Amino acid sequence: MPGTLPASTTPDPTATVETPAVTGAVHIDGVTKRYGSAVAVDDLTLDVQPGEFLSLLGPSGCGKTTTLRMIAGFEYPDAGDIRISGRSVLNLPPYRREVNTVFQAYALFPHLTVAENVAYGLQQRRVPKAEQRERVSEALDMVQLRSFADRKPTQLSGGQQQRIALSRALINRPSVLLLDEPLAALDRQLREEMQLELKLLQARLGTTFVFVTHDQAEALSMSDRIAVMRAGRIEQLDAPAAIYAEPASAxxxxxxxxxxxxxxxxxxxxxxxxxxxxxxxxxxxxxxxxxxxxxxxxxxxxxxxxxxxxxxxxxxxxxxxxxxxxxxxxxxxxxxxxxxxxxxxxxxxxxxxxxxxxxxxxxxxxxxxxxxxxxxxxxxxxxxxxxxxxx
CATH class of the missing domain: 2.40.50.140 (Nucleic acid-binding proteins)
Incomplete structure (x- = not known):
């Protein structure tokens, strides 16, 4: 079944890993992912630098989301290797990787307050309550929503819910934040505002962001580099200005x-x-x-x-x-x-x-x-x- 590990690569929660080399670096080496006879990702090699904002851009079916899901651990490659901060993560389940993911559907718990939603990951890790309160306040300050801590998600706008989802993902201090079209559900004006906020937040935190989108404006406005994908491969990888002015193909x-x-x-x-x-x-x-x-x-x-x-x-x-x-x-x-x-x-x-x-x-x-x-x-x-x- 898609996403099922072969017997030789079943995640082992007790497995030991190498000491991280460069925090936030992502290296994808010759990765291939198939679904039956269909090749979703085809011998892909890509280096994401620490602290970089890199966008995977392309139409539906180009392999960008599958690539993101393999970095996150929700899918496993049929060939190749993925290293995060210098460590191979092929044998690690999602919860043991130094990443968090923000999806298009924010998946906030409607019965919990904003603060409780943000604190959820810390509670699962049994972080002391005093530290939880301090880190929740810091995380909400990052997205300028501390005054909304006691509200429920249904009392927030779409943009505010998106920022809460970001806050919840960042509170665990991941080395890499993965974003799967998180702005797609917003209207145009709000989406443009959130593009700027997201880029400024990433620059302030210095966290590595890998962003999946089919929207060229998003990729151009936020990215340090853009990987334009086609049929499971990278057609061109470059800075936004170079991609725009010097496209490598039609x-x-x-x-x-x-x-x-x-x-x-x-x-x-x-x-x-x-x-x-x-x-x-x-x-x-x-x-x-x-x-x-x-x-x-x-x-x-x-x-x-x-x-x-x-x-x-x-x-x-x-x-x-x-x-x-x-x-x-x-x-x-x-x-x-x-x-x-x-x-x-x-x-x-x-x-x-x-x-x-x-x-x-x-x-x-x-x-x-x-x-x-x-x-x-x-x-x-x-x-x-x-x-x-x-x-």
Missing amino acids: YVASFIGQQNFVHGTVRADGAAVDTAIGAIAGRWGGERVAAGQPAVAAIRPEYVRLEHGEGAGVPGRVLGVSHLGETLQVAVRVAGDATFLSRMPAPTAPSVEVDDEVRCLWDPADARLFAADGIPTTATHVIALPKEGGR
Whole structure:
């Protein structure tokens, strides 16, 4: 059954372990996890540094949650090793690992007060009551909820319940805190507020955080590094700015931010792709594709500017204008029935209206070229090659 240990790796609560080497470090070495014939995690190797905020980012089924559950001890790998603070944890059950987990469902006890919920882990460990009271007060101060200590969870908002769940997980002072989409149930404004609070809390505590999410904004706003996962493997591991500006594949480019994808074939010089809207020059992300082979060019909407009148650029007609506060987003019909997106700072954006004829321009240095087979079928704003005989 999934999550069941093979006989040779059954947890032994009395087993001795090595002395920790680096508190908070996580090392995943060649880990594979299968469910029947399906491979959920495929020979994964990953190092998480002590005190780092690392996010596992990807769509459903990419292996991110399975990886987190194996670190926590709720699942066990079929191959490979996992070390926390220098110790292999393969033979350790969850309660003997230096980790705590916060889930999307906060799992607070409704019949207990906030303080009693937070103290639960200490009670299980038979910590003296005087120390319990002191540590509960400290934990609630961390999340600024000491004044709510005597309330029941049902008397709290979703954001407050999330902070109580964090407080309960941190009170045991784990070396590593694992977070499985803990903000997913919150509304947008509260989620954005909690992203900032969570990052500030992690920076203050210096605890290693491993955060699972499918939300790119969460990963970009909070992480020291992001591991973009695909089919049980890591497609790219890097700092948020590098992941955004220098995606290693069309898959990463499509998952982080929005893109205008244009399919075509590589020109003889290898420096541009011939497409339905003309040749697009750019820099290659990942391995180069041979001349004459399918490829895709990607230009982010914020790199596309619009101009009126005659001149260079891709001509089109404005389909729609969206005011997004500090930015103006414009959808432009180009090359027949394809749509190009432009997103410009509102104060400096040109005045455009529906049905205006405009030109789309961008700096070639802002375009990226990728192998065509790396783009997911769910990617948006894709412009295909013209049909035989023209569009």
